[in-house]
Amino acid sequence: MPDVNDEPLAANEISTRSAGQSAGQRAAKAGLSGRRIVALAGGIGGARFLRGLLAALREDDPAATVTVIGNTGDDISLFGLRVCPDLDTVMYTLGGGIEESQGWGRSAESFAVKDELLAYGAGPMWFGLGDRDIATHLLRTQWLKEGLTLSQVTARLCERWQPGVRLLPMSDDRVETHVLIDDGTSRRLVHFQEWWVRLHAAVPAIEITAVGADEANPGPDVVDAILNADVVVLPPSNPVVSIGTILAVPGIREALRSTTAPVVGVSPIIGGAPVRGMADACLTAIGVETSAAAVGALYGPELIDGWLVDDVDAASGVDGVVVRSHPLFMTDIDATAAIAHAALDLADFVTL
Amino acid sequence: MPDVNDEPLAANEISTRSAGQSAGQRAAKAGLSGRRIVALAGGIGGARFLRGLLAALREDDPAATVTVIGNTGDDISLFGLRVCPDLDTVMYTLGGGIEESQGWGRSAESFAVKDELLAYGAGPMWFGLGDRDIATHLLRTQWLKEGLTLSQVTARLCERWQPGVRLLPMSDDRVETHVLIDDGTSRRLVHFQEWWVRLHAAVPAIEITAVGADEANPGPDVVDAILNADVVVLPPSNPVVSIGTILAVPGIREALRSTTAPVVGVSPIIGGAPVRGMADACLTAIGVETSAAAVGALYGPELIDGWLVDDVDAASGVDGVVVRSHPLFMTDIDATAAIAHAALDLADFVTL
Numbered sequence: 001m002p003d004v005n006d007e008p009l010a011a012n013e014i015s016t017r018s019a020g021q022s023a024g025q026r027a028a029k030a031g032l033s034g035r036r037i038v039a040l041a042g043g044i045g046g047a048r049f050l051r052g053l054l055a056a057l058r059e060d061d062p063a064a065t066v067t068v069i070g071n072t073g074d075d076i077s078l079f080g081l082r083v084c085p086d087l088d089t090v091m092y093t094l095g096g097g098i099e100e101s102q103g104w105g106r107s108a109e110s111f112a113v114k115d116e117l118l119a120y121g122a123g124p125m126w127f128g129l130g131d132r133d134i135a136t137h138l139l140r141t142q143w144l145k146e147g148l149t150l151s152q153v154t155a156r157l158c159e160r161w162q163p164g165v166r167l168l169p170m171s172d173d174r175v176e177t178h179v180l181i182d183d184g185t186s187r188r189l190v191h192f193q194e195w196w197v198r199l200h201a202a203v204p205a206i207e208i209t210a211v212g213a214d215e216a217n218p219g220p221d222v223v224d225a226i227l228n229a230d231v232v233v234l235p236p237s238n239p240v241v242s243i244g245t246i247l248a249v250p251g252i253r254e255a256l257r258s259t260t261a262p263v264v265g266v267s268p269i270i271g272g273a274p275v276r277g278m279a280d281a282c283l284t285a286i287g288v289e290t291s292a293a294a295v296g297a298l299y300g301p302e303l304i305d306g307w308l309v310d311d312v313d314a315a316s317g318v319d320g321v322v323v324r325s326h327p328l329f330m331t332d333i334d335a336t337a338a339i340a341h342a343a344l345d346l347a348d349f350v351t352l
Numbered sequence: 353m354p355d356v357n358d359e360p361l362a363a364n365e366i367s368t369r370s371a372g373q374s375a376g377q378r379a380a381k382a383g384l385s386g387r388r389i390v391a392l393a394g395g396i397g398g399a400r401f402l403r404g405l406l407a408a409l410r411e412d413d414p415a416a417t418v419t420v421i422g423n424t425g426d427d428i429s430l431f432g433l434r435v436c437p438d439l440d441t442v443m444y445t446l447g448g449g450i451e452e453s454q455g456w457g458r459s460a461e462s463f464a465v466k467d468e469l470l471a472y473g474a475g476p477m478w479f480g481l482g483d484r485d486i487a488t489h490l491l492r493t494q495w496l497k498e499g500l501t502l503s504q505v506t507a508r509l510c511e512r513w514q515p516g517v518r519l520l521p522m523s524d525d526r527v528e529t530h531v532l533i534d535d536g537t538s539r540r541l542v543h544f545q546e547w548w549v550r551l552h553a554a555v556p557a558i559e560i561t562a563v564g565a566d567e568a569n570p571g572p573d574v575v576d577a578i579l580n581a582d583v584v585v586l587p588p589s590n591p592v593v594s595i596g597t598i599l600a601v602p603g604i605r606e607a608l609r610s611t612t613a614p615v616v617g618v619s620p621i622i623g624g625a626p627v628r629g630m631a632d633a634c635l636t637a638i639g640v641e642t643s644a645a646a647v648g649a650l651y652g653p654e655l656i657d658g659w660l661v662d663d664v665d666a667a668s669g670v671d672g673v674v675v676r677s678h679p680l681f682m683t684d685i686d687a688t689a690a691i692a693h694a695a696l697d698l699a700d701f702v703t704l
Contacts, residue, residue: 081490110483116488119512121511132464132468134465134468135464135468136472138431138432138465160471
């Protein structure tokens with residue numbers, strides 16, 4: 001982030017300032033074509049935002065390149081298969097292979113393998129591995145076993161999907177988010193997916209830990225991409241278990257602090273509730289209020305220069321961060337592209 | 353095999369001797385109830401014979417136990433999955449899960465995973481892994497990785513299928529049949545499955561080798577099962593790459609020689625052609641004529657006491673082995689049960 005001395009401004013004031021100028025117009029005016037944009041992303045929310053971002057760039061800055069640093073803390077091994085839910089959600093969503101109705105998994109999916117595993121009495125069954133999805137995991141697992149890194153494997157898988165972004169795992173090292181829960185009789189650590197998918201985050205999390213993050217290295221190009229970016233965006237992904245886990249990899253948070261690029265975030269909280277998912281359960285676990293202002297403050301001026309909140313949260317202030325408001329419900333690609341436009345506008349604004 | 357001094361007898365003479373007595377009647381007469389029957393088996397032919405054998409035993413000797421020593425030389429790793437085609441064919445066939453129309457693979461199979469792998473441009477594609485089948489391979493691979501032996505894994509998989517036999521892999525050690533071929537430009541070694549499935553055994557095999565067999569140990573209970581058997585049967589499996597590979601594991605051939613049980617084989621060749629499969633290509637590779645007599649002689653009196661051939665081959669003689677004839681086409685379960693009856697009759701006969 002650049003050295004920003006701005007005091008937080010009222011949203012209305014900011015909105016007035018930027019009115020009538022699209023990011024493209026602004027970019028063209030400032031000679032900002034072919035921008036190098038970096039986004040940190042989790043799963044569904046991040047992937048949908050990125051689809052809007054690409055749509056916005058097609059119009060405004062078709063020469064722009066987008067590098068996505070994907071969360072791998074949700075990764076899990078199931079039936080010997082290495083599953084990377086967030087990377088795959090980004091890849092499938094941007095590559096046109098996602099099941100739109102749910103936002104994850106492959107479109108037109110079938111479950112013959114799962115049914116058979118069930119017939120064998122094998123578990124766990126709470127994680128729905130579809131047949132088409134399994135092909136991705138089979139190749140990933142095979143290639144990892146052959147000695148390729150997760151970054152190399154992800155690049156290979158993307159050769160098919162052509163997501164229109166460079167998708168980089170946050171790290172090639174194993175990081176797994178574990179959750180300490182108390183189910184009434186005892187405290188135990190469970191894999192994030194077990195808490196999220198099997199328990200629907202209904203059992204309160206006492207502690208959320210990115211196991212292995214301390215010793216993990218950022219993936220190749222991750223730090224360089226941030227340092228050489230023209231804009232860095234934090235999409236409305238889960239601030240604890242998606243963005244938070246990426247930031248837990250030593251070097252990534254520092255890169256965000258050091259980069260001269262503007263860093264802007266898009267709030268995943270609208271009017272005190274997560275746009276989707278169960279971010280509130282994660283925020284509660286780390287003692288943060290479920291509000292746009294609180295999440296903005298969680299990132300804080302050390303990390304972000306601008307914070308885009310929904311119009312209902314327009315009054316939110318974050319010390320040392322420029323806050324601007326815009327309707328943030330990603331109801332369709334046009335609405336999402338408009339959010340991305342607003343984020344890029346905000347990035348331009350905080351750079352000036 | 354017992355010490356047999358019988359000269360080979362003309363088939364007609366033998367048929368006359370045994371006429372009117374089923375194996376069950378004979379077994380009952382001789383007090384042979386609850387016989388311990390051991391069969392060495394390859395894939396489709398072996399599995400179908402075994403189904404007939406079980407049908408025959410349900411009628412004649414319901415207390416009999418059948419131990420199947422399965423060929424694992426055809427095993428192959430595909431997409432990181434450990435595939436055991438012959439074990440699975442036996443398990444699926446006897447467990448009611450086989451695709452009857454082809455004799456291998458799961459019934460009502462789908463191919464979503466395969467289609468996706470193809471969309472990734474991944475290979476090889478000549479081996480048709482179905483979705484339901486993949487569940488079996490996923491569990492096997494996972495359990496092997498967890499440290500279970502192939503024998504233990506096979507027993508676990510059979511808990512679901514209840515094949516009605518004890519299915520023992522010939523060895524827990526890796527043995528892979530490789531084939532030396534000359535494709536016109538160069539000589540190269542290919543995995544048996546590549547020669548068999550991809551090349552349809554149309555390129556002549558110069559040499560067939562069970563790689564690893566020399567150092568392999570028989571699976572637990574394999575030798576004991578043979579030594580403690582009341583009857584040992586060699587079904588009409590491929591004498592080179594199925595039965596031959598099992599016999600290549602040090603200790604198994606010796607056990608067949610040492611057992612006091614009668615050992616009888618069923619010819620896979622009828623009228624100079626294999627009943628199914630491409631056994632002729634394998635026999636040619638080892639310099640053996642494709643005839644019932646030649647295969648009987650390949651096993652020879654050191655291994656077998658009785659040799660069941662088709663009626664069209666009734667004139668076949670094998671030095672030191674009792675040859676008897678019976679219609680050998682396994683057209684349905686009744687016909688196959690009758691073949692099994694004839695084999696058990698022959699076993700009784702050579703014991704007398």
